[in-house]
Amino acid sequence: MKDVKVAIAMSGGVDSSVAAALLKEQGYQVFGVMLRLWSEPGKEDSNRCCTPDSMAQARRVAAQLKIPFYAINAQEIFRQVVVEYFFEGYRSGITPNPCLLCNRYIRWDYMWKHVQAMGAEKMATGHYARLRVANSKTVKLLKGLDENKDQSYVLSVLRQDQLQHTLLPVGEFTKPQVRQLARDFGLPVAERQDSQDLCFLAGQDYRDFLRRNAPDVIRPGKIVTTGGQVVGEHEGLGFYTIGQRKGLGLQLPHPYYVVDKKVEENLLIVGKETDLRFGGLIAEGVNWIEENPPAVCFSAEVKIRYKARFVPAIIEIMDDHRVHVKFEQPVRDVTPGQRAVFYQGDEVIGGGMIREAIPFIIQEKA
């Protein structure tokens, strides 16, 4: 381990700082990196991932640990890959999750290539998830020890070869333990609030961001009930998410929810709460952690978004890229564009992007 060179992606926050300290303690040759990601012009100070503040903080931690620290410019590729995907997602009526794409193409590809050129044999992050070598060849991805902080969902997009050169030191601890470690190491990391916002939104509403940067995404249209009755106007499909009730501006006797979007006709479909019950989903672009599915049909616990509960389901392989997920009980708010990730116990089996939500009723008939 002595001569193994590891690059740690540092954010200035407590998790990646403790991760760096743990690696150093374990005897690795550690250096820190921070990606400079794209920010909307004029909002550089608010980008959650790489403000001047967080960079200064990361530098302080690196200096204290006596490890080199470098900023890597990833602005252009982040804009091209992640931000464009974000626009394209809303253009096509889905609710994209850019963090997943960033992990796969920016952190574990662009950054990896850079740190590899700098001599790194492994890269590490402060994510709460665990890796286990299953046999001599493959690495398994497990939930973090702290179920409340588990981030295996956002790492489920990683390929086996990417996992093989990855280290996740804080996944072996709970968040309170990590905070204690930070104190024990004497790290000058402030207790920063965890945020679920996208870094490039700079703390602002994504709708305003779209208005400024991709006005073509915003096409007003009609709001229609599941029965086909026009009940109002929408500002643009991108502004609504499946399951949304508030902010529809409807004057109707019963609460109505967004249950679907018809992109071609630019219609926002609303219905009753019962219309939000989905019996299953089709996911595509499936990534299997161990490169192949465990069986053509298997049972698993499924997460349909980062903060969703686990729901039991049967996974059926449709073809090389698609699976049919059948829930045991109907599930609310299945949102195309988000990722469905399949678990067995602590282990991540794989996951794919939700292409289609299958209403509960139809599936029963089928």
Next chain:
Amino acid sequence: MMNASLDKIYFDYAATTPVDDRVVEAMLPYFTRQFGNPSSVHIFGQEAEAALEGARETIARLLGVSSSEIVFTGCGTESDNLALRGVAFERKLRYGADRILISPVEHHAVSHTARQLADHFGFRLEFLRVDSFGMVDPDYLQKIIDRDVAIVSVIHGNNEIGTINPVAELGQICRNYQVPFHVDAVQSAAHLPLKGLEDWCDLAAFGAHKFYGPKGVGALFIRKGTPILPMLTGGGQENGIRSGTQNVPYIVGMAKAFELAQTEGLKIHASLIQFRDRIISSVQDNIKGSHLTGHPTLRLANHASFVFEGVDGNQLLILLDAAGFACSSGSACKTGDPKPSEVLLAMGISPPLALGSLRVTVGKYTTQEDVEKFVSVLPLLVHKIRKMSLELKGR
């Protein structure tokens, strides 16, 4: 000699230099035993004043000027600021002169100061012309200068590209029009003999840490009779030009360092040039798509600078650091947000190429072995970066 990085090789002497042991030695008594304020009447003050004035005389003697023409400041940047602001304001007050002429290859200490004077204080900022080596064209100065020019400012030895400007010729033109001529000599002080500079300039800025002195101390030569308005007012120190209690130990250190630079420093010129030219020719021979920036011969003795096609200069610096070599680049930026250097753009280099810049500056602790190690590694790293960016593009 260096602590954190015994196994690292330092090639960034244009950024700063380690303080020579003899300089540290000279400074030490003035922190503790001889700590007095040079303005005080008592013996403590007298000792400090003697040290201060001794330092001033040393620098004045080496420049061949009168010690009343030397003002100590906090750094090279402050000296540039004092020269530009002080002279521009005074000349405007006295004569209504409101044009400022600078070259497009100035250090930000000059260019950003001139820009502010234009944006907020009613001056007209105009740029001189440079050739593709970044050398200022005297004919153009001759063409546009008139008595309305408040000050002309030109860098002596360029920090980014090493080119040495024809300051004597430029200064003569200014003098013909009685326009004050300021020279930013921060880089050149370590490498060029400056005795007799009053023959061609009216002001010259220096910073001690570029010639093995401490950071945080500088000086400005102001030729007698040059109109200048003080920028720091207060107790009237430094002939009323720069108030504030003088930093005696640092000033003593600066004088010692300047003495060493202008005597024994100039004697190692030939060996620095040999290192420089070895680096330049090795890059030109072994790295395709590389271009020397700045003048091939009329350049600072320790300064080699390049641009590489298809290379991110910051990435190259990071790889060099990981490989144990500390270098710099014109667009050097620690925040991962590089901008192409204005200096390179002014010389007609395209923005993408300007982002692939590298500056290698040697110094008195550089060895032949260091240079050989460097020239054997650099081509591999450039190749590595080009390969990586092709892979990322191809994905």
